[in-house]
Amino acid sequence: MTDVIASSVNSEPTKGYFAQQLSDLNWSEITALHQNATSSDVDRALSASKRTLADFAALISPAAVPKLMDMIAQANALTRARYGNTMSLFAPLYLSNTCANECTYCGFSMSNPLKRLTLNQAQIEQEIAAIKGKGFDHVLLVTGETSKVSMPYFQKVLPLFRQHFSQVSMEVQPLSQQDYQQLQALGLDGVLVYQETYHQPTYQKHHLRGNKTDFVYRLETPDRLGQAQMHKIGLGVLLGLEDWRTDTLMMASHLRFLQKKYWRSRFSIGFPRLRPCVGGIEPKSVITDRELVQLIAAWRLFDADVELSLSTRESPEFRRFAGQFGITTMSAESKTQPGGYAEETPKALEQFSIHDDRSVAEVAKMLTEQELQVVWKDWDPALRS
Ligand code: SF4
Numbered sequence: 001m002t003d004v005i006a007s008s009v010n011s012e013p014t015k016g017y018f019a020q021q022l023s024d025l026n027w028s029e030i031t032a033l034h035q036n037a038t039s040s041d042v043d044r045a046l047s048a049s050k051r052t053l054a055d056f057a058a059l060i061s062p063a064a065v066p067k068l069m070d071m072i073a074q075a076n077a078l079t080r081a082r083y084g085n086t087m088s089l090f091a092p093l094y095l096s097n098t099c100a101n102e103c104t105y106c107g108f109s110m111s112n113p114l115k116r117l118t119l120n121q122a123q124i125e126q127e128i129a130a131i132k133g134k135g136f137d138h139v140l141l142v143t144g145e146t147s148k149v150s151m152p153y154f155q156k157v158l159p160l161f162r163q164h165f166s167q168v169s170m171e172v173q174p175l176s177q178q179d180y181q182q183l184q185a186l187g188l189d190g191v192l193v194y195q196e197t198y199h200q201p202t203y204q205k206h207h208l209r210g211n212k213t214d215f216v217y218r219l220e221t222p223d224r225l226g227q228a229q230m231h232k233i234g235l236g237v238l239l240g241l242e243d244w245r246t247d248t249l250m251m252a253s254h255l256r257f258l259q260k261k262y263w264r265s266r267f268s269i270g271f272p273r274l275r276p277c278v279g280g281i282e283p284k285s286v287i288t289d290r291e292l293v294q295l296i297a298a299w300r301l302f303d304a305d306v307e308l309s310l311s312t313r314e315s316p317e318f319r320r321f322a323g324q325f326g327i328t329t330m331s332a333e334s335k336t337q338p339g340g341y342a343e344e345t346p347k348a349l350e351q352f353s354i355h356d357d358r359s360v361a362e363v364a365k366m367l368t369e370q371e372l373q374v375v376w377k378d379w380d381p382a383l384r385s
Contacts, residue, residue, distance in 0.1 A: 017223040018257045019216050025253060027199060027246060033057035034245045042067050046074065051302050056252050059298035060245050068294055075300035076325040082304050087367050088329040088375040089360065090138035090167070091131045092311075094338045095119050095157065099144025101210030103196075104281050105238065105274055108144045110209065117338045118149055124157060126342035128164050134333060134341075134360045137377040138167035140192070145173035145212060154183055162187030166377045169232065173211065174221040180228035190232030193221045194270065197242045198250035206241060206281075222254070226262025233258065233265050234309070239292075240274035240283030248295065252302060268307035268329065269299055273314070289318055296326040312354040319356055320366055332356075332363040 037058040045055035046067060058064060059071060096118035099108045107114070119127065131139060139161060143149045150173065161168045169190035170183070180191065195218060197203050203215045212218065225233045235255060237247040255267055271292060274283040287295070292314075299308055309329040310322055319330060334354055335341050356363075364374045 017220045018254050019219045019223075021253070021257055022198065022219065022250070025250060030057075030249050030253075031243065031246045033249060034061040037061035037063045039063050039066070045301070046070060053249060053252055053256070056298060056302040057245075057249055059301055060248060060295055064294060064298070065290075068290070068297070071294065071297040071301060072325045075297040078300050078304045079326055079328065083328050085372050086328070086375045087323055087372045088138065088307075088378050089136065089332050089363070090140055090169075090329065091134070091136040091341075091360075092140045092142050092171075092331050092334050092336070093127055093131060094142045094336060094340065095124070095153075096143040096146075096149045097338055098146050098148055099210075100146040100148075101144070101212040102208040103212065104206045104208065105241070118143075118153075119338050121157075121160070123339055123342070124160055127339065128160065130341035132164055135364075135376055136360070137165055138169070139165045140169045140171055140331070142170075143172045145210065151175070151179055151182070155186060158183060158186040158188060166380050169234075171234075174218055175224075177224040177228045180225055180230055184228060184230060188230075190234065190266075190268075191225050191230055192234030192236070192268070192270065193218065193225070194234075194236035194238065194272065195219060195251070195254075196238045197247050198237065198254070199242045199247065202242045202284075222258055223261075226258055226265055229262075229264050231266060232268060232307075233262070234268040234270060236270035236272055238272050238274060239287045240285055243285050244287045244291075244295070255303070255306065266307065268309050270309045270311070271296065271314075272311065292318070293322065296322055300326040312356040315355045316358055316366070319363075320370070323367065323372065324370060330363070333358065333360040 033054060034057040041058035042061070042064045045051060045058040048055050064071065097108045097114070098116045098118055099110055102109045102111055141161065154172070158168065167189050168187055169192065170188060171192040174193055196206070200215050204213065207213045222233050222235065235251055237244070237251055251269070255269070259267060273287060273292070274281070296308060299306065307329050308327050310319055310327045311331050312334040314322070323330065336354060367374050
């Protein structure tokens with residue numbers, strides 16, 4: 001087991017992609033790291049100056065629950081030291097709900113009988129006006145995964161966004177390194193690509209048709225992004241598909257690998273929990289609110305610099321609390337259906353249900369009351385080297 005930890009965390013990665021390293025990470029051994037963690041492992045982790053994967057395992061384990069308040073206090077101190085009293089806000093903009101994949105947990109799955117819509121230029125301009133009117137300067141472009149909404153479409157629409165927003169990120173199908181370089185030249189700053197789960201048998205069980213069935217190609221996407229020197233790369237697992245602790249440890253190992261190899265890029269971590277959707281499934285491994293608090297605090301203790309992002313899947317109360325000690329970026333007033341900002345579209349078009357439906361003005365007010373400064377812009381194209 002020691003060798004696994006050492007090779008995944010402490011040694012310099014040599015060559016290859018993370019997919020090669022993942023095959024050396026034994027799921028049962030990684031599970032044992034958190035299952036066997038003791039109170040003294042937690043104390044050691046809390047007092048460590050530089051935390052290892054074993055420390056992180058202890059911090060997300062049940063043994064750390066009695067120390068949760070200590071974790072939150074330390075996480076808060078680290079977050080404020082690194083980010084100050086700030087919270088970045090962004091808007092996800094769904095460009096298309098067309099998808100050629102079948103994912104058991106998603107309302108956009110190809111077999112779901114819902115109306116499909118891909119925004120044209122006029123509709124996009126309406127969405128841009130609506131989002132800019134709310135004050136946003138960072139937009140996350142989201143689409144389903146299909147050849148109908150791919151590079152030609154992205155190349156056409158990105159310049160529209162570049163004109164209006166300081167920061168443009170994407171959450172779309174995995175692309176090649178060359179594609180990423182082309183999109184970067186058009187103004188793309190960041191890409192989120194969630195692996196959903198690092199447990200390949202579970203991954204295959206939930207991704208039934210389409211290109212997303214290729215576990216390895218998806219897993220190699222952050223490497224291609226790193227090689228393209230993308231400014232920001234976002235990772236995440238869909239909390240609930242598998243044992244969330246083991247999946248998270250795999251992702252922590254992935255993050256360390258990427259940070260060492262692609263040190264020019266920044267990284268962010270998302271915390272999507274399975275939410276009800278049309279035709280969706282129930283979570284296999286439920287993560288409670290308290291456990292999600294523990295997980296966010298543990299991430300901050302594991303990495304003081306990484307951006308921690310929380311979506312409107314979570315409740316207003318939860319977001320209020322999580323913003324106090326670890327989360328540094330939030331979406332607000334999100335619409336998870338194409339055209340949702342400019343006009344009211346049927347809820348049946350949504351990818352998933354949101355839990356925090358407050359206006360962005362209400363979210364900003366809540367943050368101000370917490371003495372957090374709202375950051376609309378933390379990046380500018382002029383900063384590109
Ligand atoms: S999760 Fe993504 S790839 Fe899967 S069905 Fe939904 S939009 Fe398509």
